[in-house]
Amino acid sequence: MQRIYEPENLMEGELLQGMLASEGVEAHLTGRDLLGGVGELPVFGLLGLSVDNDQAERARQLIAAYNAALPISGDEPDTFPDVLVC
Structure with missing residues (x-):
């Protein structure tokens, strides 16, 4: 891992x-149970995504593509129903 x-x-x-x-990449989210200890534990580095060694490179590529993605322009509605614009 x-x-x-x-x-x-x-x-x-x-x-x-x-x-x-x-x-198709099985990932394990570690540190989830440590979040209740914030204040007693360091703030950074508690959470981590771990994958099997043979899937690590593919997982890194997918996460890099996710982080590089931009919203599609022109997809926003002209108005938002039930939103008060002040």
Whole structure:
């Protein structure tokens, strides 16, 4: 197993774990249970995504592509219903 990425928060970690699973890469999110100790533990480096050695390079490529992605312009609606613009 190799630790390939340190997500900024639990939501990003779970999102990337699901994205990797959809691409056939089994990833393990470590440190999830340590988040309750924030204040007693260091803030950074608690979470990590780990994959098998033979899938590490593929997983790194997928995460790099995810981090480099930009939103598609022109996809935003002209108005947002039920949103008050002040």
